[in-house]
Amino acid sequence: MKPFAYLRARTTAEAVRARSAHPGAAFLGGGTNLVDLMKLGVQAPDLLIDISGLPLDEVTETDDGGLRIGAAVRNSDLAAHPAVRTRYPALSQALLSGACGQLRNTATTGGNLLQRTRCPYFQDVSKPCNKRAPGTGCPAREGAHRDLAVLGHSEHCVATHPSDMAVALSALGATVELRGPDGERAVPAAEFHRLPGDAPHRDTEIRPDELVTGVTLPPLPDGADSLYRKARDRASFAFALASVAAVLSVRDGRIAHAALAFGGLAHRPWRAHGAEEVLRGAPATRETFARAADAGLAAARPLRDNAFKVGLARSLAVDALSELAVGGGNNRSHTDPQT
The missing domain is CATH 3.30.43.10 (Uridine Diphospho-n-acetylenolpyruvylglucosamine Reductase, domain 2)
Structure with a gap:
């Protein structure tokens, strides 16, 4: 030590x-x-x-009808908060699908955002890793990469970001609040985490001396509901092979608002803007949802052993959007983790 x-x-x-x-x-x-x-x-x-x-441990209402979540709010408390369960069910479901009860009782909102990859090469100091030791290489590209990235990776890194909560925050349009020596600033949650490029050691856009102080959730559009789904190797205490957070509002059979983010597929939560473009104004049908999922995953570049993640993510997205289209988000249980 x-x-x-x-x-x-x-x-x-x-x-x-x-x-x-x-x-x-x-x-x-x-x-x-x-x-x-x-x-x-x-x-x-x-x-x-x-x-x-x-x-920094309170959840408070904002003037516009959203929520502000302090960085020190524990994951279990946030998942159980009545306003989160009722108005942002995807966030509650995402939190409950992560880790175990004991860890959720300790882990914080800020820490969840800043957690680092569980890539085995990053965690093993006897192995080279560009994220841990820049310039040493990325053996995962040709090595054990079944659980790693299919989107947005580079020759320097194929790690994935492990947070479930961050995926939900991206789809919900949240903002991350930061405080540093130069004052306060805010970064959209969908842009807070970085793709690896040639600097995979930089996980986020946070500056060296900054502290995460909170997260702000905007009010969702009228009639919008949300849902989080996760696929993993075992039913608890496992990171996502693929996950999806979806927000959907349907009026007169057509999609009025849609947001979609994937987890477990990239160095950051992957906001699927291409899928959202397909969804807006389109009929709320399973065929539309399938086309949207394909558009959202069109940039996928699977490695030797992880192509299955693309089809898995597609199925999760289609099922989640289909369930939301019939009013399934707020009707789901928020007490049991997703499996």
Whole structure:
């Protein structure tokens, strides 16, 4: 274990100042991912800045009828929040499909967004990995990549982002709030995570000294419902092979509003803009949903062992949209994880 210092921040400003003064520092919320990475030797911060006591643990109404979620809100509390369950069921379902009850009781909203890939080469310090050690290569391209990316990958990285919550936030049009030495700013959730390109070590658009302080959810259009579906190797405590978050509003048999995001397929939640273009104004039929799913996955470039993920994601999207079209989102159970 590499020795490290510990600071319990009393204010957000103090936390940001401490991070600016110590380039090797890391923020500690629930620690469910960071502590694992420290044990593996993947990350070795020389200072942990504990932000768990900051006043960022509330879910509040916004003036426009949306919700603001503090970065320290626990995943289990957010999934169970009445406003989330009623107005944003896809978010509740996504949270409940992640990890296990014990981890959800500890993991935070901000930490969930910032969790790192579970690519086995990234987590094994004896192996080369461009994300962990830039310039060393990406052995996953020719190695074990069954669970890895089919969309948006590059020659430098084929890792996937593991968060279920982030996929739902992307489809729901959320905004991530950040605070750094230069003040506050906001980034759309759909643009917060990066594709790998030639800099796969950069997971997000967050700047080195910035802290995630919250997430804002806009009100959904009238009549819109949402749904999250996930396919995985076992029924719990497993990351997505493919997942989908869908938002749909239907009027007089035609689609008035649609948003679709895929998980488990790329270095970030994949907002399927091509699918959304097909859906808008079209008849709310299974045939339309199939064409939309094909459009949303048209850019897929599977590797040797993961082409099955494209068909799997297509089926999830068609089924989710079909269920929403008949009013299935708010009628689903929000207490059991998706399987």
